[in-house]
Amino acid sequence: MRNETKKSGGDAYLTTGCYNHYGKGFVHVNRHVALGGAISGTSTIGGDQFDIAFQIWKDPLSGHWWLGMGLNVVPIGYWPVELFTTLSGHASEVQWGGEVLYLNSSGMSNTTQMGSGKFPGKGFRKAAYFCNLQIAEKNRSFLPLRDFQIGATQPDSYGVKKTHSTGCGEHFYYGGLGPLRSSSFRSDPLALVVLFFAISFVV
Numbered sequence: 001m002r003n004e005t006k007k008s009g010g011d012a013y014l015t016t017g018c019y020n021h022y023g024k025g026f027v028h029v030n031r032h033v034a035l036g037g038a039i040s041g042t043s044t045i046g047g048d049q050f051d052i053a054f055q056i057w058k059d060p061l062s063g064h065w066w067l068g069m070g071l072n073v074v075p076i077g078y079w080p081v082e083l084f085t086t087l088s089g090h091a092s093e094v095q096w097g098g099e100v101l102y103l104n105s106s107g108m109s110n111t112t113q114m115g116s117g118k119f120p121g122k123g124f125r126k127a128a129y130f131c132n133l134q135i136a137e138k139n140r141s142f143l144p145l146r147d148f149q150i151g152a153t154q155p156d157s158y159g160v161k162k163t164h165s166t167g168c169g170e171h172f173y174y175g176g177l178g179p180l181r182s183s184s185f186r187s188d189p190l191a192l193v194v195l196f197f198a199i200s201f202v203v
Contacts, residue, residue, distance in 0.1 A: 019036070019101065021035055021036065025079060025080065025083045026077055026078070026079055027077050027078050027079075027080060028076070028077040029075060029076070029077045029078070030074065030076045030077065033076050035076070035077075043125075043128075045116055045118065045126050046125050046126065047125070049124070049125060052070075053069065053071055053132075054068070054069055055073050056068075056136075057136050057140065058090070058091075058136075059078070060138075063081030063088060064079065064080055065078060065079045065084075065087065066078040067079075090138075094135055096130045096133060097174065098114045098115060098128070098174050098175065099114075100112050100113075100114050100158070100178065112178040112179075113175070113176065113177050113178050114128070114158045114174065114178065115127060115128025115175025115176075117175065117176070117177055117178075118175060118176075119159050119175065119176050119177075120160055120172070120173035120174050121159070121173075123173060124173075127161075127173040127174070127175055128173065128174055129168075129172065129173045129174070130172055130174070131167075131168035131169075131171045132144075132168055132169060132171070133145045133148070133169065133170060133171060144169045144170065145169065145170045146170070148162070150162045150172055152174075156179075157176050157177065157178050157179045158174070158175060158176035159174065159176050160172055160173070161173045161174075
C-alpha cells in the first residue's frame with residue numbers, strides 16, 4: 001500500500017513517500033493482517049481466480065482516512081488527518097493501479113513482473129485486474145464508475161486495458177513482464193510489487 005502524506009513531493013520516492021510501514025504515520029490496528037505480508041489464496045494462470053476487496057474512506061468525525069479489507073470491510077488501520085494537506089478536507093480524484101519498486105543497487109531488475117506477468121490483452125484468468133471500482137461519496141454511498149482514463153508510464157514493460165462486463169462493471173486488466181535486459185546484466189531479483197490506491201472522497 002502506497003502511503004502518500006504531505007511530505008510526498010512527487011519525486012518518484014527518491015527522497016519522499018513510502019510503502020507499507022517503511023514510512024511513519026499509518027496507524028495499524030489489526031493484528032491479523034500484516035501490511036506487506038504474503039497473501040494466502042492467490043490466483044493461478046488459467047485456473048481459479050481470487051479477489052480481495054479493499055475500501056478507503058474518510059471518517060467524518062475524526063477526519064482520519066481508514067483502510068478496510070474484505071466484503072465485511074474489516075478495519076486494518078488509518079492515516080491520521082494530521083498527515084495531510086488537501087486530503088484533510090476531501091479528495092478530488094481517484095486512482096487505482098500497480099507499481100513496481102526496484103530494490104537492487106546496480107540497476108533495474110530483469111526479473112520483476114507486475115501482476116501475473118501477463119499483459120492485459122491476455123484477459124481473464126491470465127492477466128491481473130481491478131474489478132467493481134466504486135467511489136465513496138460524503139454520505140458513505142458508493143457510485144460505480146461510468147468512465148475513466150487509463151495510462152501506463154512504461155508501456156513496453158507494463159500495460160493496462162479498460163473493459164466492461166456485467167459482473168465487474170467498468171474495470172481494467174494490467175501488468176506485464178517488466179523491462180528486459182541482456183543476459184550479461186546481473187541483478188538482484190528482490191523487488192516489491194505494490195498496488196496503490198488514491199481514493200477520492202468527493203464533496
